[in-house]
Amino acid sequence: MTQNLLANHTTARVGGPATTWITVTTEDQLTRAVADTDAAGVPLLVVAGGSNLLVADEGFPGTVVQISTEGVEIIESTDHNVHIRVAAGHQWDDVVAWSVTQGLTGIEALSGIPGSTGATPVQNVGAYGADISQTLHSIRVWDRENHEIVELTGEDLDFGYRDSIIKRSIASSATNFHQASPRWIVLTVDLQLTKTGELAPVRYTQLARALNVELGASAPLQHIRQTVLGLRASKGMVLDPTDYDTWSTGSFFTNPIVPNDVAATLPDEAPRFAHHEAGNDADTIKLSAAWLIDHAGFHKGFGLNGESGTVEGRASLSTKHTLALTNRGSATTRDLIRIASLVRNGVAEKWGIRLVPEPVLIGVQLTD
Numbered sequence: 014m015t016q017n018l019l020a021n022h023t024t025a026r027v028g029g030p031a032t033t034w035i036t037v038t039t040e041d042q043l044t045r046a047v048a049d050t051d052a053a054g055v056p057l058l059v060v061a062g063g064s065n066l067l068v069a070d071e072g073f074p075g076t077v078v079q080i081s082t083e084g085v086e087i088i089e090s091t092d093h094n095v096h097i098r099v100a101a102g103h104q105w106d107d108v109v110a111w112s113v114t115q116g117l118t119g120i121e122a123l124s125g126i127p128g129s130t131g132a133t134p135v136q137n138v139g140a141y142g143a144d145i146s147q148t149l150h151s152i153r154v155w156d157r158e159n160h161e162i163v164e165l166t167g168e169d170l171d172f173g174y175r176d177s178i179i180k181r182s183i184a185s186s187a188t189n190f191h192q193a194s195p196r197w198i199v200l201t202v203d204l205q206l207t208k209t210g211e212l213a214p215v216r217y218t219q220l221a222r223a224l225n226v227e228l229g230a231s232a233p234l235q236h237i238r239q240t241v242l243g244l245r246a247s248k249g250m251v252l253d254p255t256d257y258d259t260w261s262t263g264s265f266f267t268n269p270i271v272p273n274d275v276a277a278t279l280p281d282e283a284p285r286f287a288h289h290e291a292g293n294d295a296d297t298i299k300l301s302a303a304w305l306i307d308h309a310g311f312h313k314g315f316g317l318n319g320e321s322g323t324v325e326g327r328a329s330l331s332t333k334h335t336l337a338l339t340n341r342g343s344a345t346t347r348d349l350i351r352i353a354s355l356v357r358n359g360v361a362e363k364w365g366i367r368l369v370p371e372p373v374l375i376g377v378q379l380t381d
C-alpha cells in the first residue's frame with residue numbers, strides 16, 4: 014500500500030493512495046498501460062517526478078502510471094548543432110549536466126529543475142531567462158483521443174508562460190478525475206542544442222550579476238550551471254531531503270501577467286518584468302508573485318508560528334522564498350491548500366490580483 018501512496022512519490026510528500034499503481038520502464042509498457050486504463054474507463058493519473066503535483070489526502074480513485082523510462086540518444090550531429098532524443102522519464106537535470114559536459118548550449122540555465130524530461134514541455138518549464146520552448150525541436154506523444162503515436166512541434170504545442178496545449182488539456186479540478194491527465198502523453202523529447210564549446214550567453218539580470226558579467230554577455234557553461242544551482246539552493250529550489258524548505262512543488266503560484274493599467278495601480282517599487290516567453294502580449298506586464306505575497310503581509314515562513322487561521326506549523330511558506338509552499342514534515346495536502354488559500358485570498362484583497370497555482374491540483378482546490 015505504501016507503494017501506492019502519492020506522498021511517497023511527490024516532492025511535497027503529501028497525497029493519499031491510488032487504487033492501482035503501474036510503473037513503466039519502456040515506451041511500449043507506457044503506451045499499453047495508458048491505452049488499457051483508458052479502454053477500461055478508469056481515471057488515469059500520469060506521474061513522473063511528482064514535483065509539480067498536489068493530490069488530495071483521499072488519494073486518486075483510479076490508476077497511476079508512473080513513467081520511469083530512460084535514455085538519451087544523439088539523432089544528428091552537425092558542425093553547429095546536436096539533435097538529441099530523451100526518454101520521457103529521464104531525469105531532467107541529468108540531461109542538463111550531460112549537455113554542459115559536452116559543451117552544448119541551450120539548457121544550462123534550466124539546471125536544477127527537479128523532475129522528468131517528459132514533463133518539461135507540459136508547462137514549458139523555465140528559469141533564469143530560458144524555457145524549454147527555446148530548444149525544443151519536437152516531441153513524440155501518445156494521443157489518447159486518436160489512439161496513436163504522433164509527433165508535435167513547438168508550434169503545435171502553442172507554448173505560453175508555464176503553459177502549453179498539453180497543460181491546458183488537464184482539468185485541475187476537485188472532482189474531474191477523468192481529466193486528471195493530459196490528452197497527449199509525452200514519450201520522448203527532442204532538443205536542438207548548439208555546439209558553442211565552452212561559452213553561452215546570459216539572459217537574466219540576477220544571473221548576470223552573480224556571474225559578474227553584463228546582461229547578454231557570455232560566460233563558461235559550467236560556471237553558469239554552478240551559479241544557477243547556487244542561486245536556486247539559496248531559495249530552497251534544489252531538492253534536499255534534509256531541508257523542509259524544499260519539500261514543495263517549487264513556486265506555488267505563477268507570476269501574474271496583467272494588463273498595463275492594472276500594473277499601474279501598484280506602487281512604483283513593485284517589480285515588473287519584461288516577459289519574452291512565447292505567447293507574450295505587448296499590452297501586458299509580468300509581476301512578481303513573490304513581491305505581491307510578501308507585501309500583502311505573508312512573509313517568509315508564514316504559517317510556521319501558527320499565525321491565525323493556519324495549521325500549527327505543519328505547513329508554511331518557505332523560510333527562503335515566499336513563492337514556495339512547504340511541508341514542514343507532517344503536513345497533509347489539506348494543510349498546504351489551507352495556507353495557499355489564505356495567501357491567494359489575502360493577495361486578492363490587498364492588490365486586486367488573483368494568483369493562479371502553478372502545480373497541477375488533483376482532487377483538491379483552493380477555497381475562498
Ligand SMILES: Cc1cc2nc3c(=O)[nH]c(=O)nc-3n(C[C@H](O)[C@H](O)[C@H](O)COP(=O)(O)OP(=O)(O)OC[C@H]3O[C@@H](n4cnc5c(N)ncnc54)[C@H](O)[C@@H]3O)c2cc1C
Nearest residue numbers: 059061062063064065128129131132138139140199262263
Ligand atoms: C524545488 C522545486 C523547484 C522547481 N523549480 C522549477 C523551475 O525553476 N521552473 C519550472 O518551470 N518548474 C519548476 N518546478 C516544478 C517542476 O519541477 C517541473 O514542472 C517539472 O517539469 C515537473 O516534472 P515531474 O516529472 O516531476 O512532473 P510530475 O509532477 O510528475 O507531473 C506534473 C504534470 O505533468 C504531467 N506529466 C508528467 N509527465 C508527463 C508525460 N510524460 N506526458 C504527459 N504528461 C506528463 C502529470 O500528469 C502532471 O499533470 C520546481 C519544483 C520543485 C519541487
